[in-house]
Amino acid sequence: MFPSTHPPSMGSMGLASNNAPDMLWFDTFVHPDEIVDSKDHMPEYEYTVTGLKRIKKRDRIQLGTPVVVNGKALALFRHGDKHFFAIQQICPHAGGNLAMGDIEEIDRMLCVSCPRHKWPFVLHTGDCLVTEDLRAEQYPVEIRTTNGLRSIFVGFSGLNQTLFYEDDF
Numbered sequence: 618m619f620p621s622t623h624p625p626s627m628g629s630m631g632l633a634s635n636n637a638p639d640m641l642w643f644d645t646f647v648h649p650d651e652i653v654d655s656k657d658h659m660p661e662y663e664y665t666v667t668g669l670k671r672i673k674k675r676d677r678i679q680l681g682t683p684v685v686v687n688g689k690a691l692a693l694f695r696h697g698d699k700h701f702f703a704i705q706q707i708c709p710h711a712g713g714n715l716a717m718g719d720i721e722e723i724d725r726m727l728c729v730s731c732p733r734h735k736w737p738f739v740l741h742t743g744d745c746l747v748t749e750d751l752r753a754e755q756y757p758v759e760i761r762t763t764n765g766l767r768s769i770f771v772g773f774s775g776l777n778q779t780l781f782y783e784d785d786f
């Protein structure tokens with residue numbers, strides 16, 4: 618995966634904040650249509666005497682697409698045609714696989730709920746809604762067209778230094 622510092626090419630669609638021109642952008646080689654649209658798989662709720670209750674689903678669909686870019690395991694999510702997200706795949710609480718989490722709207726914030734203890738993380742910021750002490754790494758995403766092929770790019774502020782040995786420098 619080769620990073621790029623180029624601004625988005627013609628025909629690409631900026632989907633997250635792109636006000637950091639010095640970012641390194643990595644191609645995930647994932648076409649946007651390959652990612653399951655979470656809008657089609659939102660959890661359902663019903664009102665009971667004890668309050669709002671979530672209806673258990675029979676089938677679990679994995680909404681997140683796992684990728685490794687810049688040495689980081691990420692989960693890519695899609696919500697409708699315009700909203701794409703990249704968040705660290707391993708839950709910062711206790712290692713749950715966020716790629717297998719549900720996407721739900723909580724207090725008007727789109728969140729991924731960890732499949733392990735159900736703690737929600739805001740997809741736009743990575744903030745954990747259970748505790749301020751935890752935050753999932755969250756990265757900007759763009760769709761770019763390269764040689765006629767559309768794919769998801771993820772932006773990083775620099776190369777992951779853990780990919781290098783000290784002697785390399």
Ligand code: FES
Pocket residue numbers: 708709710711712713731732733734735736
């Ligand atoms: S491991 Fe994710 S909420 Fe606990």
